[in-house]
Amino acid sequence: MLTTDRVAGGALALLALIVLWESRRLPIGSLRNPGPAFTPILLALLLLVFGLLLTALGARTGALAAVGWTEWRHAVAIFAACAFAALALERLGYRATTTLCLAFLLGVVERKGWLFTATFALALALGSFYLFDTLLRVPLPRGPLGL
Amino acid sequence: MLETLQNLAVGFSIALSPSVLLYAFAGCVVGTLVGVLPGIGPLAGISLLLPATFGLDATRAIVMLAGIYYGAMYGGSTTSILMRIPGEAASVMTCIDGYAMARKGRAGAALAIAAVGSYVAGTVSVVALMFLAPPLAAFALRFGPPEYFALLLLGLLVLAYMSGGSMLKALAMAALGLLLGMIGIDQMTGYFRFAYGVVELGDGIGVVPVAVGLFGLAEILATAGQATPPDVIKPKLRELLPSRREWKESAGPIGRGTVLGFVIGIIPGSAHIISSFVSYALERKLSKRPEEFGHGAVAGVAGPESANNSATSGAFVPMLALGVPSGPIPAVMLAAMMVHGVSPGPLLIKNQPELFWSFIASMYVGNVVLLILNLPLVGLFVNLLRVPYPILYPSILVFCVLGVYAVNGSVVDVWIMLAMGALGYVLRKLGFETAPVVLGLILAPMIEMAMRQSLAMSDGHYAIFVTRPIAATLLAVGLLLVLLSLKSLVTRSLDWRARLALAEKGEGHP
Numbered sequence: 001m002l003t004t005d006r007v008a009g010g011a012l013a014l015l016a017l018i019v020l021w022e023s024r025r026l027p028i029g030s031l032r033n034p035g036p037a038f039t040p041i042l043l044a045l046l047l048l049v050f051g052l053l054l055t056a057l058g059a060r061t062g063a064l065a066a067v068g069w070t071e072w073r074h075a076v077a078i079f080a081a082c083a084f085a086a087l088a089l090e091r092l093g094y095r096a097t098t099t100l101c102l103a104f105l106l107g108v109v110e111r112k113g114w115l116f117t118a119t120f121a122l123a124l125a126l127g128s129f130y131l132f133d134t135l136l137r138v139p140l141p142r143g144p145l146g147l
Numbered sequence: 148m149l150e151t152l153q154n155l156a157v158g159f160s161i162a163l164s165p166s167v168l169l170y171a172f173a174g175c176v177v178g179t180l181v182g183v184l185p186g187i188g189p190l191a192g193i194s195l196l197l198p199a200t201f202g203l204d205a206t207r208a209i210v211m212l213a214g215i216y217y218g219a220m221y222g223g224s225t226t227s228i229l230m231r232i233p234g235e236a237a238s239v240m241t242c243i244d245g246y247a248m249a250r251k252g253r254a255g256a257a258l259a260i261a262a263v264g265s266y267v268a269g270t271v272s273v274v275a276l277m278f279l280a281p282p283l284a285a286f287a288l289r290f291g292p293p294e295y296f297a298l299l300l301l302g303l304l305v306l307a308y309m310s311g312g313s314m315l316k317a318l319a320m321a322a323l324g325l326l327l328g329m330i331g332i333d334q335m336t337g338y339f340r341f342a343y344g345v346v347e348l349g350d351g352i353g354v355v356p357v358a359v360g361l362f363g364l365a366e367i368l369a370t371a372g373q374a375t376p377p378d379v380i381k382p383k384l385r386e387l388l389p390s391r392r393e394w395k396e397s398a399g400p401i402g403r404g405t406v407l408g409f410v411i412g413i414i415p416g417s418a419h420i421i422s423s424f425v426s427y428a429l430e431r432k433l434s435k436r437p438e439e440f441g442h443g444a445v446a447g448v449a450g451p452e453s454a455n456n457s458a459t460s461g462a463f464v465p466m467l468a469l470g471v472p473s474g475p476i477p478a479v480m481l482a483a484m485m486v487h488g489v490s491p492g493p494l495l496i497k498n499q500p501e502l503f504w505s506f507i508a509s510m511y512v513g514n515v516v517l518l519i520l521n522l523p524l525v526g527l528f529v530n531l532l533r534v535p536y537p538i539l540y541p542s543i544l545v546f547c548v549l550g551v552y553a554v555n556g557s558v559v560d561v562w563i564m565l566a567m568g569a570l571g572y573v574l575r576k577l578g579f580e581t582a583p584v585v586l587g588l589i590l591a592p593m594i595e596m597a598m599r600q601s602l603a604m605s606d607g608h609y610a611i612f613v614t615r616p617i618a619a620t621l622l623a624v625g626l627l628l629v630l631l632s633l634k635s636l637v638t639r640s641l642d643w644r645a646r647l648a649l650a651e652k653g654e655g656h657p
Binding site: 004005007008009012015019022026027030031032033034035036037039040043044046047050051053054057061062067069070071072073074075078079081082083085086089090094098101102105106110112120124125128132138139140 | 333335336340364373562
């Protein structure tokens with residue numbers, strides 16, 4: 001049966017194998033004089049052991065099918081908004097990016113009224129920019145036309 | 148003794164002058180606000196606000212930055228208690244029982260206990276800092292790389308052992324965190340590890356994007372779409388006073404947290420984070436009712452909150468006395484002092500006594516300011532959180548992105564936060580604790596460096612870890628913890644951690 005620990009253990013073991021494979025590019029050194037790959041390999045081996053143990057001993061944990069994912073649509077939307085922010089921050093500038101993200105989350109995801117959405121999004125984007133960039137002199141990215 | 152008191156009097160005369168007091172107050176207010184906002188912890192807060200002090204003289208600038216530091220340390224506990232979102236990494240442990248207390252209608256009491264615990268710990272630890280700094284700094288100097296390696300390893304094992312439920316899962320998470328900490332330039336050879344051409348990864352993965360992702364973003368991803376989103380718990384002023392039983396239960400943990408936090412604070416590492424983890428673990432271990440931990444144990448709030456505040460002062464010992472920062476936040480403070488022409492170290496007290504003693508005095512003043520701010524004004528800060536959740540979480544997301552970006556001015560950090568948010572969300576769903584990931588990430592470069600330096604010292608002989616008394620003792624304690632965790636497997640009985648895990652899942656009675 002697929003249980004939470006078995007799935008997680010399998011994923012961790014797979015990650016450990018990837019790290020071991022990727023570590024081949026770095027000198028491992030020796031036991032007495034470890035190189036840059038030594039510790040990552042040691043840790044990856046540890047993670048591999050932990051992952052395999054979790055897989056082997058994880059039969060009695062909860063079934064994966066029993067894990068509730070009811071909020072996944074919201075989670076994907078929020079994740080997409082953050083990914084857009086990361087992509088657009090240095091291209092569109094902080095103010096435009098933040099306004100668009102907030103407008104999407106409030107207007108589309110949370111279905112707030114358009115007037116509230118527009119006012120809140122603009123106020124928070126411009127207000128936080130003024131506070132951090134203008135008053136506190138923390139440089140935030142500007143987009144086209146210095147916006 | 149008399150000389151110390153005379154110097155302190157001079158310090159107070161400076162710290163209590165209206166202009167310095169104003170900056171201490173401003174620092175505490177801004178720090179508390181920064182701490183309340185998830186994602187902008189003390190590290191990001193001090194970094195963000197450093198430019199704002201450029202126009203000030205050294206004394207006012209340092210006093211203000213110190214105020215931001217203390218304020219952020221406490222402010223972080225407000226969101227932890229009311230929303231289960233740590234404002235900064237040291238508040239992670241407060242989330243567990245603080246939020247559980249809040250859900251039981253004891254939010255005000257939890258906030259008051261955190262405030263009083265922080266005040267007591269802050270004040271006592273400043274006294275300790277003042278009188279014990281020289282001998283304690285000398286003790287810390289006896290820690291060479293082998294002792295340091297053993298201590299850091301013990302820190303991870305303590306955390307894994309004290310995690311509710313499976314030590315194996317906690318160790319797997321710690322190993323994951325340690326592996327994440329391997330990304331970046333190898334400090335001893337200059338090799339880029341797992342950076343794949345991303346220059347920004349040269350310095351490694353930052354603590355801020357990982358902590359914000361695993362705790363802040365993951366929490367939002369998991370809760371924003373729930374049919375009944377989590378209410379921000381709204382304490383009333385009249386509920387702020389803890390009951391007699393709660394005061395009684397918090398006295399011991401506050402005392403122990405103060406001592407523990409200060410001692411851990413002087414040892415290099417992310418002391419305030421480690422101290423809160425260790426204090427929580429200690430309180431759970433000492434408790435007659437360990438099963439209450441995770442369900443609103445007063446000691447689970449009082450201990451870690453006192454410990455992380457006390458560690459804040461402890462961390463200043465090596466920084467002020469030796470000029471050696473003991474973690475990322477003292478390192479930023481050190482850089483800030485150097486920007487203002489101050490060089491912390493043994494000569495600081497001799498050459499700039501007014502700055503040193505006004506700094507010490509401002510720590511007393513800062514603790515009083517924080518108590519004044521935190522108790523009566525908690526309602527004001529909480530107003531930030533009274534906004535309905537569907538409006539609040541997009542705003543928090545903005546500050547998460549802004550805070551993470553502002554630390555290094557790098558979009559890569561925002562991507563790291565996103566990746567960690569997704570990872571934290573999945574791990575949470577699968578029943579894994581993410582705190583060991585953060586601790587592993589912080590400790591990884593230090594552990595590796597200590598191990599390789601130790602081997603360089605011993606010409607490659609691993610016996611160096613067991614032939615030096617302090618290192619050997621620390622490793623023996625670590626081994627004992629591993630053996631204790633295996634005991635339940637051998638005896639096939641449930642130990643307190645297994646009972647706690649079952650109780651948390653509602654599968655059994657502890």
